[in-house]
Amino acid sequence: MILNRVKKPFYYGGVVSQDHFCNRVQEIKELKNDMDTGLNVLLYAPRRFGKTSLVLKAVKQTNYKYIFLDFMSIVDEEEFINEYFNAISKALYTTSDNLIHFMKKILGIRPNINVEFDINGMPTFSLNFNRRDTKSVLKEVLEIPYQYAKHSDEKIVIIFDEFQEVINLNIEDKLRAAIQHHEDSISYIFSGSKKSIMTKLFFDKSKSFYKSVKHLSIDKINESEWHKYITQGFNKFDKFIEKDHIHKILDISKGFPYYTQQIANELFSLTNSKVDDDLVEYSIKSIIKKEEDLFLNEWHNLSQYQKKALKLLIYANGEAIYTKDTMERFNFTSSSLKKAVEGLLNKDIIDLKTNIYYMQDPLMYKYIKEMSTTLSITPVYRDKGLG
Numbered sequence: 001m002i003l004n005r006v007k008k009p010f011y012y013g014g015v016v017s018q019d020h021f022c023n024r025v026q027e028i029k030e031l032k033n034d035m036d037t038g039l040n041v042l043l044y045a046p047r048r049f050g051k052t053s054l055v056l057k058a059v060k061q062t063n064y065k066y067i068f069l070d071f072m073s074i075v076d077e078e079e080f081i082n083e084y085f086n087a088i089s090k091a092l093y094t095t096s097d098n099l100i101h102f103m104k105k106i107l108g109i110r111p112n113i114n115v116e117f118d119i120n121g122m123p124t125f126s127l128n129f130n131r132r133d134t135k136s137v138l139k140e141v142l143e144i145p146y147q148y149a150k151h152s153d154e155k156i157v158i159i160f161d162e163f164q165e166v167i168n169l170n171i172e173d174k175l176r177a178a179i180q181h182h183e184d185s186i187s188y189i190f191s192g193s194k195k196s197i198m199t200k201l202f203f204d205k206s207k208s209f210y211k212s213v214k215h216l217s218i219d220k221i222n223e224s225e226w227h228k229y230i231t232q233g234f235n236k237f238d239k240f241i242e243k244d245h246i247h248k249i250l251d252i253s254k255g256f257p258y259y260t261q262q263i264a265n266e267l268f269s270l271t272n273s274k275v276d277d278d279l280v281e282y283s284i285k286s287i288i289k290k291e292e293d294l295f296l297n298e299w300h301n302l303s304q305y306q307k308k309a310l311k312l313l314i315y316a317n318g319e320a321i322y323t324k325d326t327m328e329r330f331n332f333t334s335s336s337l338k339k340a341v342e343g344l345l346n347k348d349i350i351d352l353k354t355n356i357y358y359m360q361d362p363l364m365y366k367y368i369k370e371m372s373t374t375l376s377i378t379p380v381y382r383d384k385g386l387g
């Protein structure tokens with residue numbers, strides 16, 4: 001039955017596609033357009049916001065070969081070379097003979113290429129090279145996609161995911177130098193979860209990637225799309241949810257993709273046929289409980305000043321934080337508050353939008369607000385900012 005093709009209507013964790021993918025129509029269109037014109041794109045949003053899902057969905061709708069590399073687990077230059085080489089090889093792979101022939105033709109220093117096959121016949125490629133040749137091998141590997149594009153007259157899309165991790169690898173300058181002359185035959189997508197680092201890398205004049213990209217902004221998924229998606233998810237399995245209940249979920253998740261799916265999934269599992277208020281409350285509480293360790297971990301990573309500043313921000317709903325009363329209430333001077341707020345921005349705990357500070361993680365916001373009895377006083381601006 002087509003109806004029950006997916007066992008569950010909601011999913012959270014890894015990459016989503018097809019039935020579990022909600023909206024982002026505009027972003028996909030824009031991204032595909034940028035790939036067509038060979039632009040390099042910068043994309044940052046908090047983790048679990050849907051970056052990887054979006055980029056993969058967009059590129060799969062094109063006919064371009066694409067190379068996908070996740071920087072998260074890469075710890076040094078040599079590992080980068082091998083992981084990248086493997087990703088490139090897999091993307092361009094037809095048969096190993098063809099590939100090795102092609103690689104040998106363009107890799108001047110001719111390191112040994114190893115191919116291993118797993119039980120499904122899927123190859124893994126790596127390079128054998130002398131450590132003292134690392135720099136030159138790196139340079140050559142960075143050129144392979146471009147050489148391929150030139151030889152085959154094909155466009156290639158290269159996705160560098162969790163790109164902020166590049167700062168630990170000491171390859172920025174080489175990478176930049178390569179990217180610079182790859183022009184429109186290659187479109188690089190740099191996606192990252194740390195805005196603080198990504199903006200430094202790409203907008204700081206002293207850094208190597210300055211001005212080499214177009215920034216694609218992605219927002220949370222909008223309310224009406226979630227309404228459709230969640231309603232359908234329940235209905236497909238003969239369960240029912242009312243508008244108000246969805247509204248309540250979104251009020252807490254703020255449309256943040258991962259949490260919206262996570263709460264919806266919890267609620268779906270708890271519901272026999274019809275959602276009620278208690279079930280919604282219970283689901284939200286249970287998800288916050290599940291995530292508590294993570295929030296506490298983040299909390300413990302803050303200095304005492306930063307914790308206090310976070311409370312102040314929550315109290316003031318992110319607005320007019322430097323007013324005398326507010327600062328006095330939390331025992332801050334404007335310079336100490338400024339420093340603490342900068343710290344929170346650098347740790348990507350908060351962000352600033354239209355002059356209002358907000359916490360990037362909507363559930364952590366709720367968690368901290370509820371754990372601090374001092375914050376139970378009704379904040380001044382109810383419908384904006386952090387609330």
Ligand SMILES: Nc1ncnc2c1ncn2[C@@H]1O[C@H](COP(=O)(O)OP(=O)(O)O)[C@@H](O)[C@H]1O
Pocket residue numbers: 011012013014015016020021022023024045046047048049050051052053054257258259261262
């Ligand atoms: N377009 C989307 N529609 C529905 N849910 C999404 C969407 N994008 C992301 N999600 C939810 O967020 C989770 C994390 O997505 P992912 O693409 O891995 O985010 P990121 O790469 O930003 O960390 C997914 O498992 C899913 O629950």
Ligand SMILES: [Mg+2]
Pocket residue numbers: 048051052053161
């Ligand atoms: Mg991701």
